[in-house]
Amino acid sequence: xxxxxxxxxxxxxxxxxxxxxxxxxxxxxxxxxxxxxxxxxxxxxxxxxxxxxxxxxxxxxxxxxxxxxxxxxxxxxxxxxxxxxxxxxxxxxxxxxxxxxxxxxxxxxxxxxxxxxxxxxxxxxxxxxxxxxxxxxxxxxxxxxxxxxxxxxxxxxxxxxxxxxxxxxxxxxxxxxxxxxxxxxxxxxxxxxxxxxxxxxxxxxxxxxxxxxxxxxxxxxxxxxxxxxxxxxxxxxxxxxxxxxxxxxxxxxxxxxxxxxxxxxxxxxxxxxxxxxxxxxxxxxxxxxxxxxxxxx
Ligand SMILES: Nc1ncnc2c1ncn2[C@@H]1O[C@H](COP(=O)(O)OP(=O)(O)OP(=O)(O)O)[C@@H](O)[C@H]1O
Ligand SMILES: [Mg+2]
Ligand SMILES: [Zn+2]
Numbered sequence: 001x002x003x004x005x006x007x008x009x010x011x012x013x014x015x016x017x018x019x020x021x022x023x024x025x026x027x028x029x030x031x032x033x034x035x036x037x038x039x040x041x042x043x044x045x046x047x048x049x050x051x052x053x054x055x056x057x058x059x060x061x062x063x064x065x066x067x068x069x070x071x072x073x074x075x076x077x078x079x080x081x082x083x084x085x086x087x088x089x090x091x092x093x094x095x096x097x098x099x100x101x102x103x104x105x106x107x108x109x110x111x112x113x114x115x116x117x118x119x120x121x122x123x124x125x126x127x128x129x130x131x132x133x134x135x136x137x138x139x140x141x142x143x144x145x146x147x148x149x150x151x152x153x154x155x156x157x158x159x160x161x162x163x164x165x166x167x168x169x170x171x172x173x174x175x176x177x178x179x180x181x182x183x184x185x186x187x188x189x190x191x192x193x194x195x196x197x198x199x200x201x202x203x204x205x206x207x208x209x210x211x212x213x214x215x216x217x218x219x220x221x222x223x224x225x226x227x228x229x230x231x232x233x234x235x236x237x238x239x240x241x242x243x244x245x246x247x248x249x250x251x252x253x254x255x256x257x258x259x260x261x262x263x264x265x266x267x268x269x270x271x272x273x274x275x276x277x278x279x280x281x282x283x284x285x286x287x288x289x290x291x292x293x294x295x296x297x
Contacts, residue, residue, distance in 0.1 A: 085170055091171075103289055106283040131278055149247050151276070152275050155252050157282065160282040170215075181210060183216065189224055222252055248271075
């Protein structure tokens with residue numbers, strides 16, 4: 001860290017004199033955009049230090065004396081898009097091409113959920129995962145050309161990969177410059193409760209954004225404590241979006257009938273209108289599978 005600071009100080013002093021910079025080269029400058037995104041916070045910022053390529057100015061001067069945008073600016077833009085999509089740190093790593101199908105292999109023994117129910121056909125879990133994954137891929141490709149593309153609803157037990165797929169869709173779209181909002185429904189309910197009594201907040205920003213954002217992801221539309229008021233707000237988001245034909249991605253661990261119980265028939269009916277439904281089945285909660293691997297070493 002000290003070394004880096006010294007180098008930067010030296011470089012800054014040297015830069016006071018007119019000097020021709022080496023053209024920026026992604027490989028030479030410490031890796032590609034991906035590794036920048038993983039390792040660094042923002043443009044001009046290398047783990048708290050200044051970008052060594054542009055020294056925080058956001059551009060570098062090429063060998064032909066033409067100033068070009070530094071790669072750290074692309075990182076900053078990507079980070080801003082991720083921030084405005086409200087993607088949590090843990091979800092930024094979810095990628096369609098990193099989706100691990102091996103969690104859906106039934107490795108022989110009966111999983112706890114199948115005890116007493118008879119064994120499911122080998123490969124059925126995998127089939128459900130392949131269909132769900134393909135639907136995500138098709139959605140990403142489809143919505144790039146058609147802003148009114150039909151959405152998706154992923155249902156399934158806890159730890160079956162629903163949020164992973166929804167976040168992977170968000171990441172793909174963010175990378176392709178699409179405006180996406182990732183809303184965790186319990187957080188939305190908290191925010192709604194927090195603003196309910198506040199007379200100074202005339203409109204609920206998040207609700208408004210959820211209505212109008214080009215692509216909305218509602219994660220965990222589950223069995224939460226909905227009041228009549230929150231049920232109505234969620235209905236109004238969906239009703240607006242259905243009328244404007246704005247795509248929606250939903251994850252839920254409720255069956256369709258249960259959604260109707262919690263959120264009303266009008267909302268559950270609109271969900272069917274707006275979304276293709278896919279059920280993710282997994283032989284065992286993926287969190288449990290990861291736990292077993294971790295603890296067995
Ligand atoms: N196909 C996958 N490949 C790699 N990791 C996965 C995959 N599916 C899920 N995971 C990981 O497993 C964990 C649980 O997945 P996820 O959060 O998507 O489950 P969920 O179905 O949304 O569960 P819940 O109903 O509890 O919200 C997460 O850490 C996630 O990153
Ligand atoms: Mg989830
Ligand atoms: Zn830079």
